[in-house]
Amino acid sequence: MPLLASLDTEGGTQLLQALGIFALAGFLMAFAVLLFGKFLRPRLPHPEKNRAYECGEEAVGTGWVQFDLRFYVVALVFLVFDVEIALFYPWAVVFGGGGAPGASSEVLKEIRWAALWDMLFFFGVIVVGFLYLWRFGYLDWVRAFSGRQQGSELGAQDSVIERQTKLEAAGTASE
Amino acid sequence: MKLLLANTWLPTSAELHLFSPELVLTGTIVAVLLVALVAGRRPQLSAMIALLGALLGVLATAHVARVVGDGGLGGLAPPGEPPMLIADRFSVFFKLFLFVLLAAIIWLWLTGTIERRMRATSRPVGDVGGPEFFVLLLTSALGMMLMVGSLNLLVIIIAMETASLPSYAIVAADRRSRLGAEAALKYVLFGAASAAIMVYGVSLLYGRFGTLDLGAVAQASSLWSHQQDAGATGTDWLFCLGLAALGVGVVFKIAAVPMHYWCPDVFEGAPIEITTWLSIASKAAGLGLLLRIVTTLGGAAAGGTHHTELLAWAIGILAAVTCTVGNLAALRQESVKRILAYSSIAHAGYMMMAAAILVAPAGTAANVGISAVVAYLLVYLLMNVGAFGAAALVTWHAGTDHLSAFTGLGRRAPWIAVPLAVCLFSLVGLPPLGGFAAKWFLLVALGTSAAAQPWLWGLVVIAVVNTAISLYYYVRIIRQMFLTDDATLPRLQVPFGGLALVNVCAVVILLIGTLWFSPLGERAGRLASNLYVQPTPPALTLQP
Amino acid sequence: MTGEAIAFYLLAAVVTAFALGCVLASNIVRMALCLLGTLGGVALLYFLMAANFLGAIQLIVYAGGTLIVIVFGVMLTSRAYGTKLRVRPLEMIGAAVVTLALLAGLTAILVRTAGPVVSPSTPDFGVAQIGTELLSTYLVPFEVISVLLLAVMIGAAYLVQPEKK
Numbered sequence: 093m094p095l096l097a098s099l100d101t102e103g104g105t106q107l108l109q110a111l112g113i114f115a116l117a118g119f120l121m122a123f124a125v126l127l128f129g130k131f132l133r134p135r136l137p138h139p140e141k142n143r144a145y146e147c148g149e150e151a152v153g154t155g156w157v158q159f160d161l162r163f164y165v166v167a168l169v170f171l172v173f174d175v176e177i178a179l180f181y182p183w184a185v186v187f188g189g190g191g192a193p194g195a196s197s198e199v200l201k202e203i204r205w206a207a208l209w210d211m212l213f214f215f216g217v218i219v220v221g222f223l224y225l226w227r228f229g230y231l232d233w234v235r236a237f238s239g240r241q242q243g244s245e246l247g248a249q250d251s252v253i254e255r256q257t258k259l260e261a262a263g264t265a266s267e
Numbered sequence: 268m269k270l271l272l273a274n275t276w277l278p279t280s281a282e283l284h285l286f287s288p289e290l291v292l293t294g295t296i297v298a299v300l301l302v303a304l305v306a307g308r309r310p311q312l313s314a315m316i317a318l319l320g321a322l323l324g325v326l327a328t329a330h331v332a333r334v335v336g337d338g339g340l341g342g343l344a345p346p347g348e349p350p351m352l353i354a355d356r357f358s359v360f361f362k363l364f365l366f367v368l369l370a371a372i373i374w375l376w377l378t379g380t381i382e383r384r385m386r387a388t389s390r391p392v393g394d395v396g397g398p399e400f401f402v403l404l405l406t407s408a409l410g411m412m413l414m415v416g417s418l419n420l421l422v423i424i425i426a427m428e429t430a431s432l433p434s435y436a437i438v439a440a441d442r443r444s445r446l447g448a449e450a451a452l453k454y455v456l457f458g459a460a461s462a463a464i465m466v467y468g469v470s471l472l473y474g475r476f477g478t479l480d481l482g483a484v485a486q487a488s489s490l491w492s493h494q495q496d497a498g499a500t501g502t503d504w505l506f507c508l509g510l511a512a513l514g515v516g517v518v519f520k521i522a523a524v525p526m527h528y529w530c531p532d533v534f535e536g537a538p539i540e541i542t543t544w545l546s547i548a549s550k551a552a553g554l555g556l557l558l559r560i561v562t563t564l565g566g567a568a569a570g571g572t573h574h575t576e577l578l579a580w581a582i583g584i585l586a587a588v589t590c591t592v593g594n595l596a597a598l599r600q601e602s603v604k605r606i607l608a609y610s611s612i613a614h615a616g617y618m619m620m621a622a623a624i625l626v627a628p629a630g631t632a633a634n635v636g637i638s639a640v641v642a643y644l645l646v647y648l649l650m651n652v653g654a655f656g657a658a659a660l661v662t663w664h665a666g667t668d669h670l671s672a673f674t675g676l677g678r679r680a681p682w683i684a685v686p687l688a689v690c691l692f693s694l695v696g697l698p699p700l701g702g703f704a705a706k707w708f709l710l711v712a713l714g715t716s717a718a719a720q721p722w723l724w725g726l727v728v729i730a731v732v733n734t735a736i737s738l739y740y741y742v743r744i745i746r747q748m749f750l751t752d753d754a755t756l757p758r759l760q761v762p763f764g765g766l767a768l769v770n771v772c773a774v775v776i777l778l779i780g781t782l783w784f785s786p787l788g789e790r791a792g793r794l795a796s797n798l799y800v801q802p803t804p805p806a807l808t809l810q811p
Numbered sequence: 812m813t814g815e816a817i818a819f820y821l822l823a824a825v826v827t828a829f830a831l832g833c834v835l836a837s838n839i840v841r842m843a844l845c846l847l848g849t850l851g852g853v854a855l856l857y858f859l860m861a862a863n864f865l866g867a868i869q870l871i872v873y874a875g876g877t878l879i880v881i882v883f884g885v886m887l888t889s890r891a892y893g894t895k896l897r898v899r900p901l902e903m904i905g906a907a908v909v910t911l912a913l914l915a916g917l918t919a920i921l922v923r924t925a926g927p928v929v930s931p932s933t934p935d936f937g938v939a940q941i942g943t944e945l946l947s948t949y950l951v952p953f954e955v956i957s958v959l960l961l962a963v964m965i966g967a968a969y970l971v972q973p974e975k976k
Contacts, residue, residue: 104861105815159886161971167883168967172960174876178868182942191943206277217957220300221964230968276947343951351951399969406962425952429959436966505924
């Protein structure tokens with residue numbers, strides 16, 4: 093990986109050039125396919141074709157419904173995992189011996205032990221949080237919160253339309 | 268474990284001992300969650316574990332205090348690197364301070380739940396709890412401890428975030444309260460903006476000096492200044508800008524002008540335990556960090572430079588404006604929580620005045636200011652726990668913290684009214700109470716340093732004038748309690764735990780104002796001595 | 812002008828344009844999209860500076876993660892889509908004045924300052940180097956972040972848990 097190993101800004105320019113060529117090629121390819129299709133396909137516009145479901149199903153309400161708040165925890169947990177990548181990846185490189193190229197196996201062993209202890213503390217703290225979320229049902233996809241389902245105002249099993257009408261009813265009630 | 272190569276490094280056990288308070292706190296955080304995993308969500312159990320953790324923390328801090336002894340120690344960095352965390356008497360004081368406060372807050376919460384359970388049929392507003400609540404409280408405490416115990420700008424940023432993020436969540440802990448949600452939103456927006464400015468400032472400092480270590484920044488800056496002074500008086504504007512941006516984050520934590528807008532709303536909307544916590548801990552940690560930054564910069568600039576002088580002026584002006592704004596705004600408030608919020612802004616202003624001293628040309632003057640702040644903070648802790656605790660007892664009972672809820676309290680609940688009056692008079696700074704001792708030490712510190720910085724006399728005058736103004740709004744509460752009465756109002760039944768907390772605070776305030784007046788000064792002076800000082804790096808070369 | 816300079820100015824222009832779009836748009840979904848452009852452009856700037864790891868993390872965490880949370884925030888808010896976020900002209904003028912003053916001040920200071928007083932020790936930022944620093948010099952921040960992330964998770968869960976009846 094000559095590009096990734098380089099440390100001067102020359103490498104940066106090179107990398108950017110490669111990215112630019114890649115992006116340009118991708119864009120041209122998609123454009124070419126669309127252009128090609130435009131010459132081949134017949135052109136018969138009809139208002140029916142612009143509807144959401146061409147099969148005839150009528151769309152009810154708007155597509156912008158309010159989603160259940162529990163998705164937010166999932167999104168945040170995802171973000172936590174995301175941040176962990178930033179910290180785990182360099183750690184993994186060191187653990188794999190990338191931090192001390194050419195070191196003897198004994199030294200490497202010491203490095204690995206030190207890195208392992210560091211990570212045990214780090215992950216030990218975080219995993220308690222995940223266990224907590226798991227134990228109390230924050231990560232459950234269908235049954236969001238135990239004990240909430242019966243007679244709840246926004247059950248997960250409700251169909252989208254039911255939820256929509258409930259939402260609207262709740263909205264008018266609050267107004 | 269012995270050290271190998273520069274590639275790996277594990278802290279030695281001696282170093283870990285030095286930072287056992289932080290480790291105890293982290294352990295408590297994990298323990299609260301683990302017990303909840305096994306035993307289910309039991310708020311009182313979590314509270315007991317958190318309380319136990321705080322008491323263990325006090326013991327660990329006492330242990331560290333013995334180890335630290337005479338001089339500050341740095342640690343938790345590989346040999347040859349500037350320390351990531353430092354342990355000296357000042358940071359030990361703050362750890363002890365925060366642990367004691369933590370215990371008091373949890374105690375207040377426990378009495379609060381008892382109080383609410385005694386009467387309530389439905390869940391009343393302000394009822395908060397659960398393992399998460401304590402985890403968040405403890406995490407913000409950890410952040411505050413780290414804020415005061417580091418000279419590394421990266422650690423300072425992360426510590427401030429660790430202190431702030433959980434605070435945002437616990438402000439909205441009571442999800443029934445719309446006021447709480449609004450308060451949390453305001454807090455988050457202000458906090459995020461100030462944190463962004465602070466990180467930007469740190470990036471400027473790093474770009475200028477090529478290091479994240481504040482000690483090295485201070486040395487490089489003073490070296491640069493002295494070089495410039497030989498020729499013309501140059502101002503390192505980039506340095507000033509970076510420092511000012513860093514200061515925005517600190518000032519936000521202290522809730523001083525111009526970053527004080529969040530304070531009254533958050534204090535009003537948050538559950539009263541959290542209001543107490545933020546009003547004391549957040550300010551103390553912010554002030555500790557400010558003092559740390561200022562002493563480091565002032566200590567490195569031997570004899571003072573153009574820049575330290577600017578810094579002293581900036582802090583002095585901010586302090587003067589802060590306490591004046593706080594006191595004037597408090598005059599018109601009707602909610603006791605808001606009055607106390609503005610009062611805490613004013614007190615932050617008084618304490619910031621001491622930070623202006625620290626940049627005094629004479630190197631020895633540094634400790635005067637710190638010892639004044641240490642004494643002030645100790646008394647401030649007692650006064651605010653007492654005042655907010657008493658207000659909490661009344662608020663839980665009346666369901667509102669409006670001034671009218673305090674009508675006739677002298678008859679209805681003398682065991683709340685009298686200690687509250689003591690705390691309020693102490694907040695004014697009247698003798699023979701602790702508040703007077705605190706103000707006395709502060710004014711003496713300002714006066715003795717005024718020989719080198721004559722403009723400090725201006726701060727003395729402003730502090731005295733403000734004390735006179737503040738008398739009005741504190742006495743308003745006292746008047747409502749003792750001079751107005753409504754015979755139809757019944758006597759208050761309050762839990763014994765709350766009464767004990769409030770009365771102990773009042774008694775200690777009385778003792779500090781009388782018997783312990785000079786011991787307080789001596790103790791504070793001792794705590795402020797022998798701060799950690801960055802050893803001068805061997806070769807510091809400047810680029811032209 | 813070198814290729815690097817051209818690339819920098821191009822990217823900087825794109826980032827600035829997206830940032831302006833983010834501030835000036837009145838539809839919250841468009842704002843989010845412009846934010847994506849800004850964050851992605853900044854990632855490209857990192858790549859230009861050969862900070863590959865940082866650029867990748869910028870894409871994964873900011874363009875990928877944070878933006879998803881923002882879009883979720885929009886989806887979770889009822890009636891967010893139809894709302895037009897308008898700024899009154901007076902506020903717009905005020906904000907513009909403050910922003911331009913800040914820009915002028917920063918530019919003046921940066922132009923006046925000759926350069927770094929002390930240059931950074933090593934301009935080495937390969938992943939292995941970052942990992943080594945993280946596990947030695949910056950071990951304390953590394954471990955503190957774990958507690959911070961724990962608090963963030965618990966805090967988020969605390970705020971969305973349903974009200975007990």
